[in-house]
Amino acid sequence: xxxxxxxxxxxxxxxxxxxxxxxxxxxxxxxxxxxxxxxxxxxxxxxxxxxxxxxxxxxxxxxxxxxxxxxxxxxxxxxxxxxxxxxxxxxxxxxxxxxxxxxxxxxxxxxxxxxx
Amino acid sequence: xxxxxxxxxxxxxxxxxxxxxxxxxxxxxxxxxxxxxxxxxxxxxxxxxxxxxxxxxxxxxxxxxxxxxxxxxxxxxxxxxxxxxxxxxxxxxxxxxxxxxxxxxxxxxxxxxxxx
Numbered sequence: 404x405x406x407x408x409x410x411x412x413x414x415x416x417x418x419x420x421x422x423x424x425x426x427x428x429x430x431x432x433x434x435x436x437x438x439x440x441x442x443x444x445x446x447x448x449x450x451x452x453x454x455x456x457x458x459x460x461x462x463x464x465x466x467x468x469x470x471x472x473x474x475x476x477x478x479x480x481x482x483x484x485x486x487x488x489x490x491x492x493x494x495x496x497x498x499x500x501x502x503x504x505x506x507x508x509x510x511x512x513x514x515x516x517x518x519x
Numbered sequence: 520x521x522x523x524x525x526x527x528x529x530x531x532x533x534x535x536x537x538x539x540x541x542x543x544x545x546x547x548x549x550x551x552x553x554x555x556x557x558x559x560x561x562x563x564x565x566x567x568x569x570x571x572x573x574x575x576x577x578x579x580x581x582x583x584x585x586x587x588x589x590x591x592x593x594x595x596x597x598x599x600x601x602x603x604x605x606x607x608x609x610x611x612x613x614x615x616x617x618x619x620x621x622x623x624x625x626x627x628x629x630x631x632x633x634x635x
Contacts, residue, residue: 412559435621446523446610446626447562454621493561497620502575505620506552509561 405430405498409510416484416517424479424513426468426494435497436477437507438468442490450492453477464488484517491515523627525611531633532601540596540630544613552624553586553596554610562610568594601634608632 406429416422428434438450451462458470468479479492491514495507524543532538544551553565564578568588579585583601588594598605608631612624 435619439624439626444628446628447612447624448626449623452621452623454619495562499620500575500577502577504567504569504575506564506567506575506578507562507620507624509563511559511561 405434405496405508407494407496407508407510409492409494409513411513412511413514413516416515418486418517418519419483422481422484422488422515422517424492424494424515426477426479426510428475428477428494428496430475430496430498434470434477436468436470437495437497438462438466438477438479439493439495440464440490441493441512447493450479486517486519489515489517523611523613523625525609525627525630527630528628529631529633531635533635534603535600537597537599538601538632540598540609540632542594542596542611542627544592544594544611545625546592548613548615548625549591550614550616550622551588551594552612552614553594554612555580556608556610556629558607565596565609598632601632603634606632606634 436453439447441447453470461467494510498508526541549570551568554562566586567575583599586596608629610629611627614622
């Protein structure tokens with residue numbers, strides 16, 4: 404079965420510094436990988452996804468993620484963090500379930516705190 | 520519609536009571552998902568609707584949980600005889616299609632359920 408791991412419950416970064424939120428996955432075949440963000444008291448929002456093509460994927464709000472097949476990782480990055488980036492970040496991977504449908508398997512989430 | 524809406528935003532109920540949670544997907548979106556998000560955990564898939572096909576109920580945790588989608592649009596998630604462990608945030612998401620599993624999911628704000 405597919406799985407996704409976010410090894411850090413929380414990441415603390417000073418404003419203006421680069422940030423990385425880690426995600427590793429276990430999947431058979433070619434992975435479809437996603438990042439979503441959940442701001443306080445708001446629903447999840449799509450950030451970016453990797454399906455095929457360039458390993459470096461650019462998304463919303465200046466975020467990007469790099470697909471690394473050899474390390475089975477899809478880490479989320481941003482060159483310069485903003486206080487407004489503070490939120491809960493989820494990594495997800497597509498899985499083909501026993502019912503013959505695609506669904507997303509979600510990581511537990513990483514709380515990102517950007518300090519001024 | 521502007522986005523996915525869910526109601527109520529908060530629901531407090533007593534153990535043993537039934538609750539109904541509503542989701543209005545984005546107009547024209549054919550696929551609809553229900554998830555459960557418990558504190559400190561990722562999203563747990565519950566059920567998936569695609570057009571007029573039979574729903575994928577493989578994620579429902581017990582037979583106390585059921586869902587329907589009327590007219591290919593609005594969906595209702597019903598929890599019968601609620602238990603304290605049902606307390607969580609219930610999220611609904613919709614996508615334009617669900618062919619490859621690579622579609623972006625658009626989430627509602629969620630319903631926070633508390634069972635006393």
